Every structure is written in structure tokens, then in C-alpha cells.
Amino acid sequence: MKADPLVSVIMPVYNGQAFVRSAIKSVLDQSYINLELLVVNDGSLDGTEGIVLDLMAQDPRVRYFHQENRGVSAARNAGLQRMQGAFFCFLDADDVFPANSIASRVAKFAADPQLCYCDGPVMICDENMKPERRWTPQNEGFVFKKLIRMDESCFFGPTWFIRRDPAVAYAFPEKMTHAEDLFFFIEISRLGKYGFVEENILYYRRGHSSAMKNLKGLANGYLALYANVVSMFGEDVTVTDRILMWLKIRKVMTLSFLADGNFADALYFLMMGKVR
Numbered sequence: 001m002k003a004d005p006l007v008s009v010i011m012p013v014y015n016g017q018a019f020v021r022s023a024i025k026s027v028l029d030q031s032y033i034n035l036e037l038l039v040v041n042d043g044s045l046d047g048t049e050g051i052v053l054d055l056m057a058q059d060p061r062v063r064y065f066h067q068e069n070r071g072v073s074a075a076r077n078a079g080l081q082r083m084q085g086a087f088f089c090f091l092d093a094d095d096v097f098p099a100n101s102i103a104s105r106v107a108k109f110a111a112d113p114q115l116c117y118c119d120g121p122v123m124i125c126d127e128n129m130k131p132e133r134r135w136t137p138q139n140e141g142f143v144f145k146k147l148i149r150m151d152e153s154c155f156f157g158p159t160w161f162i163r164r165d166p167a168v169a170y171a172f173p174e175k176m177t178h179a180e181d182l183f184f185f186i187e188i189s190r191l192g193k194y195g196f197v198e199e200n201i202l203y204y205r206r207g208h209s210s211a212m213k214n215l216k217g218l219a220n221g222y223l224a225l226y227a228n229v230v231s232m233f234g235e236d237v238t239v240t241d242r243i244l245m246w247l248k249i250r251k252v253m254t255l256s257f258l259a260d261g262n263f264a265d266a267l268y269f270l271m272m273g274k275v276r
Helices: 020-028 047-060 072-082 101-111 144-148 179-191 215-238 239-259 261-270
Strands: 007-013 035-044 062-067 089-091 114-117 122-125 130-136 162-164 193-196 202-207
Touching: 007 020, 007 101, 020 035, 020 047, 035 047, 035 072, 047 062, 062 072, 062 179, 089 101, 101 114, 101 162, 144 179, 144 215, 144 239, 179 215, 215 239, 215 261, 239 261
Parallel strands: 007 035, 007 089, 035 062, 114 193, 122 202
Antiparallel strands: 089 162, 114 162, 122 130
16 A cells, blocks of 8 residues: 655744644644644744744654744745655644645645646635635646736645655745745746645635735835746746736735825836835
């Protein structure tokens, strides 16, 4: 009987004592057993380390690493460099996996040997994990074009479950402080086919992301994303792709500034395509 493949779950955490225990427990309580959880503490100043070490003492599947504060991309990269699984995925330290999040997607991969990435619906919750709405992926196949056009039908965040290719050096761009996850998935999406399962794969705690609260930083992140996509992927990015991506960035940021009540920044970004 063939053994279940090892799955690596990578969890970056910074000052996560309020929620990290629940996040870790949701991984250890998965119906799928053959997994490792790599928790990378990005220089937390609170009680995060003690919580992780306590849970690690209870379950040897937890692997713990500590580094000086270098940002979420560096923390994810530390996990990517140390993972041992045939598949891998990410979980933020304030979100939660439902019990079958891993098992359902391993089964999807087993049913389709050509599949490289597997996603699924995300239940968006308030800070107390009360469900508010559900995001559901809509596309399957090769989604590179959809991602560079910032099509939300196949990207919510770092939710993809990935079949590991030993020939690929997976890494997030550490110089990008915003939109780095989208760039990561754009880069790897050219390597294979994307699909999804029908049941929820994540409970996402809305309102915890400092990146989304820093709108000027987010705008600069999107501008860096645009520049990197155009420079790195060359002829794979057509004029139409560039126009649609640029229009989407302007729309998203203008509406975000307006929703935040910052009408001057909204108008400036709409007219100039940059932040003040």
C-alpha cells in the first residue's frame, strides 16, 4: 500500500500570540496526518515563541525556526528552504484550516496527476471568526494570464496547495512589502495547471492584515508588481495584458482610497498613477 505523501505547511508569524495557538491546532487536527508544520517566528516581541514551543513539545510534526525581523516574505522563504514535503502550502498565523483542508486537496491531486496547484473556497470571517461571506474560485487550467490581469477568480491570497517540483527554487521577492504573494503565484503559474475543490479550505480572519491598512504601501506594491511582471516575463505579457493590469491597479487603489475617505489620494492616483 502506497504511503500518503508528506505535506509541508509553512506558517510565518510575527507577534501572533493572540491567534497562533488556534492556527497551529487547526493544522495538527487535520484529518490528513502525514504532515509537517514549519513555524517561522519573524522576530516576535510577545509570547509567540512560548506558545509554539509548548505545542511542539506535544506534537513532533511541529518544526520551529526563529529569525530576526525581516518580513513575511523572508519568513516564508525560510520555510520553503527547509520543507521536506512532496506538497506544500501556507497558513497565516491568525487564520484557520477546516479539518479536511489538506485531505480534500491531496485527493484532488491523486485524481489528476497533471494538476500542479489546488485551491478552494475561503470563508471570510470577522475578527472573532464569525463567517461573513465566501470567496469561491471560478477558473481551472493555466491561469497565468488571469493572474497578471489581476483576475480575482483564481487568486484570494496565499491559499494555493502546491505540488512540489524539485527543479524549482521557490521564493517570495523579499524586496516587495506588498503584493508579493500575487507575484509569487504569477511566477509559478506558468509551470502547470490550477484547479480547486468545492469544500472550504480556509477560514480567513478579516481585518488582521497591516499590509491592507497601509494603502500607500499597497499602491506602491502594486506598482512594483506591474514593473516586475513587465520586465521579467517579456513577450508573455502582451500590450493588452499590460493595459488591463494597469487599469485594474488604478481601479482597485482609487476605490480603496475612496473607501478610506482619502479623496485627495484617490484623485491623485487616478490621474497620475502613483501615490503622493
